[in-house]
Amino acid sequence: MIKKYKPQITLFHCINAFDNCASLPVSTGGAFELKPVKMACSSMVKDVFLLRAFEAGADAVAVFVCPEGQCRYVEGNIRAKKRVNFVKNLLDEIGLSGRRLSLHNVECGDTENAVRILQQVLSDINDMGPSPAK
């Protein structure tokens, strides 16, 4: 039996920006599979973690960080942004498309916005198709 394709999104999120994965429409809609990775600060996201998420089968990777100027550790979200941009360039170079990786500033407790972002990520995957490195 051919397994039905279900897009996989890996979500790296700073717990200060967003810590309510249970509220996300994963189990209800079932339109995609979500793999959340909790971090004490978005600065903990390293280049290799983002790439390994793709190696593990992600079609897209999203990183939720605090709004600029609101990082508890001052510059964690800026560091995360720089790393994400570096890996986006790597993905373009590899031919996987940097569009599969995105960073979003999320206000603490703004679940509505988080859901909206994930829906946008899902819609982008539907445009691009499954990751060619799956």
Added chain:
Amino acid sequence: MIVGKQKSIAEIREIVLPYKKLLVLGCGTCVKTCFAGGEDEVATLSSALRLSFKKDGRSIYIEELTVERQCEDEFIREAAVAISKNTAVLSLACGAGVQAIARRFANVPVLPGVNTTFIGVLEKQGLFTEECLGCGDCQLAVFGGVCPVSRCAKKLQNGPCGGSRNGKCEINPDTDCAWQQIITRLTALGQLDNLRKYNPPKDWRTSHAGGPRKLVREDHVI
């Protein structure tokens, strides 16, 4: 320290294409500090290569290892087992490290993953500047600790050229004029008189112009 920059994924891919089992070997000293070939860069590059090959339907086995220094036998030995298990080594060390590995393992292709760039310092996080050319005849005592050989575009030995403008070099407005810095520094040290003495043209025989150099310390040779 030696400053280097990792080659592009496209170039590295091309170099490693013929090999099915690859050891990506990092170096934990200079190139680690300049984010070109330490443990993190080994992991990132290996992952990127695996994804790149998988995308094209090719398979490659990649082993990852970082040793403290690839330019010393003592540390190279730690990589011997891993090297013997693979068909090629992609070294993320400087050119000296790549050659030291190649010299010890005659039957294994050792490939460079980094472009060795210069001898420099970490000026601030993420910014590295060239400070030494390895000329073999250091005159920093005369120039107040600022090297005109590596930091003056024209390598002038007896004062600035006419292209020095507001402390910047005519070749690039981002580059400080080394001679402006020499004069400022010697003034602060009260040693401006150093510059009254004529500095003869540099004898480049002690530099690489005299061919590959060798240093023998007889007191350490057994």
